[in-house]
Amino acid sequence: MHHATAGSFLAIPGVVWFWILSVIGIGGVVFSLSRRFQLLTIGRPAERFDRLGERFKHMMVFAVGQKKMFDDPFAGLYHIFIFYGFLVVSLRTVSMVIEGLFAGWQLPLMETGFGHLYLFSKDIFEVLVLVGLAFAVWRRGVQKKPRMIQSFGAWLVIGLIGALMITDIGSEASRIAAGAMDGAFLPVSAAVAALFKGFSHSALQTMYTTMWWVHLAVLYYFANELPYSKHFHVYTALLNVFFANLDAPGKLPSMDLEEIDEDTRFGISTVTDLSWKQMLDLYTCTECGRCREFCPTTLTEKPLQPVLLTKMIRNQLYSEQNQLLGSPGEKGSASEEELVPVVVDPEIIWACTTCRWCERACPLDISYVDKIVEMRRNLVLEKAEFPEEAQPAFRGYEVNGNPWQLPAEERANWADGLDVPLASDGDFEYLFFVGSPGSYDDHGKKVSQAFVKILKEAGVSFAILGAEELTSGDAVRRLGNEYLFQMLAQQNIETMNAYGVTKIVTNCPHVYNTLKNEYPDFGGNYEVLHGTQLVADLVRSGKIHLTEAVEEVVAYHDPCYLGRTNGEYESPRFLLNAIPGLKFREPDLARDRSMCCGAGGGRMWLEEDLGSRINQLRFSQLEQTGAENVAVACPYCFSMLSDAQNETGHEEAKTWDVIELVARSLRT
Ligand code: SF4
Ligand code: SF4
Known part of the structure; x- marks a missing residue:
C-alpha cells in the first residue's frame, strides 16, 4: 500500500540531468552495439539460420538452463544466482529509468498479486546475487583456480553488480522507512529499513535519491563498458549458443575447391x-x-x-x-x-x-x-608454411596413400594366409576399412589380424579393399591440406561406391569420424561402425563367446575421436567388462573429460619439442589408477601410450587394443 506521501517522495530531483545522462548512457550503448554488429556483417557467411526449433531447444538447455556451468557445481550454482538475479532485477532497473524520465511514474500492477510476487522474488534474488558475488570473490581472491584468468575487469564487474544490488535494496529500504512503500513483500529491504528507524523524512529522501542516482549511473556505466570487456557475453551469450554448431562435433567445414579463382582466400589469414x-x-x-x-x-x-x-x-x-x-x-x-x-x-x-x-x-x-x-x-x-616434418607424411599420403611412404601394393600384406576376402571377390555385408596403422604398423597389423579372427568366429560377412584402400585423410585434413584430403576422400568414395559399400567397420576412431561425418559432404554415405561397437553387438547377440580368462588389470583410455567427438563410451567398456578375469580401472579424466594422448590433429607426424610430453602426462594419469597396463581403442593412442611407457621406464607395462583383448578371450 502506498501512502499519501509516495508521489512526492518518489519524485527524483534533477530530471533534466537525468535526461542528459540517459541520452548519453543509452546512446553510447546503441552506438557501441551497432558498431560491433556492423563488424559481424563484414565476416564471412556461416549457415546458422537452419534448424530453428533445434537451436531454440539447445539455447534453452545450455544458455538459459546453464547446463555446462554445472560441470563445476559450485561455479554453476553461484552463476545461476547471478544470472537469474540479474534478469529479475532488470525489470526494476527499467522502472527506475522510467521513474527518472517521467517523475512519479511507477511500475503498473505493483498492487496486484503479480506485483507482490515480483517484489518478493526481486528482494530474495538480490540477496542471492550478493551471495553469488561473495562466492565469486572467494573463488578469485582466495581459491584462485589455475584455469581462471585474473584481471581488473573481472573485479570491476563484481563490484558493479554488487553496487546495483546494494543501491536497489537501499532505495527500497528508504521508501519503506519513509512510509512511501509497504514492506510486507520485501522482507530483506524491510529488515534494512528497520535500521533507518528514526531517520527524518528528508534524510530518507536524500538517501533514496542518492541510491537511485548511484544505481542508474552504475547501470549506464556498466552497460557501456560491456561491449569492450569480457563481460560482453551479458549481451551475446544467448545468441552465441543459439547459433552454435549443431553438426557432428568432429566434422570440419568443407572448402568448395571447384569454385575458386584468383581472389579466393584459403582458410583464415586476417x-x-x-x-x-x-x-x-x-x-x-x-x-x-x-x-x-x-x-x-x-x-x-x-x-x-x-x-x-x-x-x-x-x-x-x-x-x-x-x-x-x-x-x-x-x-x-x-x-x-x-x-x-x-x-x-x-x-x-x-x-x-x-x-x-x-x-x-x-x-x-x-x-x-x-x-x-x-x-x-x-x-x-x-603460403606453403608448415612444420618440415609434415612434408614426408604429406608426400607419403599423396603418392602411396599412407604416411610411411610404404608401397601401396603392400597394404594388405598383414592379411597374408588369413583368407581375408577382398571387395573385388564379390558380395559382403561389412567393408572392413583397415586404415594405415592397421595395414602397415607392426602392432596395428596384429589388431587387424585379431579383428579378422573375431569376424570369422562370428560368421560376419566382410571384405577389405586391399591395395585399393587409401588413407581416410583425417590427418592431412587436420594439418590443413584440404586439397589432398578431398583428393583422397573422393578416390576412396569412388572405390567404395563402385563396390556398392553400405556398411563400414573400422578399428581407427579417426577413420570412423572422417568416414561417418565428413565423407557425406563428398557423396560417401555409409553406416559406419567402430570395431568395438560391432564386436559388442556380436557378444550381446551371442555370436561370439568370451570364455578364456585374460588375467590383466588395465586402465581404459577413451580416444578423443571415439569418445568426446562421437559419444561412444559404452562399447569398449562393455567388452572390457565381458572378458573373464580382466579388471579395468577408470582414470579421473575419463569419458568426455578424457585427456588426449597427443596424436590427434596430425600431431602424430610432428615433433613435440616444446614443454613436456603429452603422452607421458596421459600415461601418468592412467598409471595413477593402480593398473599395470593400459587398454585403448585407437592405433594412434596405442602408439603414444606404449611409447610413454617405454620413455618413462615402464617397459614391463603393456598397452592393449580392446580388440586384441577380446580375441584373446575367444574360445580357442
Ligand atoms: S572459450 Fe572463453 S568462455 Fe569458453 S571456456 Fe574458454 S574462457 Fe570460458
Ligand atoms: S589441444 Fe587444446 S586447443 Fe586444441 S582442441 Fe584440444 S583442448 Fe582445444
Whole structure:
C-alpha cells in the first residue's frame, strides 16, 4: 500500500540531468552495439539460420538452463544466482529509468498479486546475487583456480553488480522507512529499513535519491563498458549458443575447391576471414578458462592455451574495428594484418591436437578446432608454411596413400594366409576399412589380424579393399591440406561406391569420424561402425563367446575421436567388462573429460619439442589408477601410450587394443 506521501517522495530531483545522462548512457550503448554488429556483417557467411526449433531447444538447455556451468557445481550454482538475479532485477532497473524520465511514474500492477510476487522474488534474488558475488570473490581472491584468468575487469564487474544490488535494496529500504512503500513483500529491504528507524523524512529522501542516482549511473556505466570487456557475453551469450554448431562435433567445414579463382582466400589469414559466427565467439568469451583446464597443450606448457588464443584474435579484431568500418559515415578499408605470424605465433596453431576438450568445456559453445584448422589451411595452401616434418607424411599420403611412404601394393600384406576376402571377390555385408596403422604398423597389423579372427568366429560377412584402400585423410585434413584430403576422400568414395559399400567397420576412431561425418559432404554415405561397437553387438547377440580368462588389470583410455567427438563410451567398456578375469580401472579424466594422448590433429607426424610430453602426462594419469597396463581403442593412442611407457621406464607395462583383448578371450 502506498501512502499519501509516495508521489512526492518518489519524485527524483534533477530530471533534466537525468535526461542528459540517459541520452548519453543509452546512446553510447546503441552506438557501441551497432558498431560491433556492423563488424559481424563484414565476416564471412556461416549457415546458422537452419534448424530453428533445434537451436531454440539447445539455447534453452545450455544458455538459459546453464547446463555446462554445472560441470563445476559450485561455479554453476553461484552463476545461476547471478544470472537469474540479474534478469529479475532488470525489470526494476527499467522502472527506475522510467521513474527518472517521467517523475512519479511507477511500475503498473505493483498492487496486484503479480506485483507482490515480483517484489518478493526481486528482494530474495538480490540477496542471492550478493551471495553469488561473495562466492565469486572467494573463488578469485582466495581459491584462485589455475584455469581462471585474473584481471581488473573481472573485479570491476563484481563490484558493479554488487553496487546495483546494494543501491536497489537501499532505495527500497528508504521508501519503506519513509512510509512511501509497504514492506510486507520485501522482507530483506524491510529488515534494512528497520535500521533507518528514526531517520527524518528528508534524510530518507536524500538517501533514496542518492541510491537511485548511484544505481542508474552504475547501470549506464556498466552497460557501456560491456561491449569492450569480457563481460560482453551479458549481451551475446544467448545468441552465441543459439547459433552454435549443431553438426557432428568432429566434422570440419568443407572448402568448395571447384569454385575458386584468383581472389579466393584459403582458410583464415586476417580477421575478416573469420565468419560472423567465429567473430561472435570472440565477443562472447568470458575468459573463465574452462577451455584450458584440461587442454593437453596447456597442461604440458606449450604456447597454445585456447582462451589466450581467443583473446589474441579478439584484441586484434577490436583494434582493427575503426579501420575496417571507417569512421561513422565513411567507408572502411580491408584488413591487411596477417594473424599468423604477426598476432598468433605459428607454434600455437600447430600445437593443437584437435582433441576438442576446449569445445566440450566451454559453457558458451565457443569453437576452436575450426578456426585453428582454417588458419593451418591458409598456411599450407596459400603460403606453403608448415612444420618440415609434415612434408614426408604429406608426400607419403599423396603418392602411396599412407604416411610411411610404404608401397601401396603392400597394404594388405598383414592379411597374408588369413583368407581375408577382398571387395573385388564379390558380395559382403561389412567393408572392413583397415586404415594405415592397421595395414602397415607392426602392432596395428596384429589388431587387424585379431579383428579378422573375431569376424570369422562370428560368421560376419566382410571384405577389405586391399591395395585399393587409401588413407581416410583425417590427418592431412587436420594439418590443413584440404586439397589432398578431398583428393583422397573422393578416390576412396569412388572405390567404395563402385563396390556398392553400405556398411563400414573400422578399428581407427579417426577413420570412423572422417568416414561417418565428413565423407557425406563428398557423396560417401555409409553406416559406419567402430570395431568395438560391432564386436559388442556380436557378444550381446551371442555370436561370439568370451570364455578364456585374460588375467590383466588395465586402465581404459577413451580416444578423443571415439569418445568426446562421437559419444561412444559404452562399447569398449562393455567388452572390457565381458572378458573373464580382466579388471579395468577408470582414470579421473575419463569419458568426455578424457585427456588426449597427443596424436590427434596430425600431431602424430610432428615433433613435440616444446614443454613436456603429452603422452607421458596421459600415461601418468592412467598409471595413477593402480593398473599395470593400459587398454585403448585407437592405433594412434596405442602408439603414444606404449611409447610413454617405454620413455618413462615402464617397459614391463603393456598397452592393449580392446580388440586384441577380446580375441584373446575367444574360445580357442
Ligand atoms: S582442441 Fe584440444 S589441444 Fe586444441 S586447443 Fe582445444 S583442448 Fe587444446
Ligand atoms: S572459450 Fe569458453 S571456456 Fe574458454 S574462457 Fe572463453 S568462455 Fe570460458
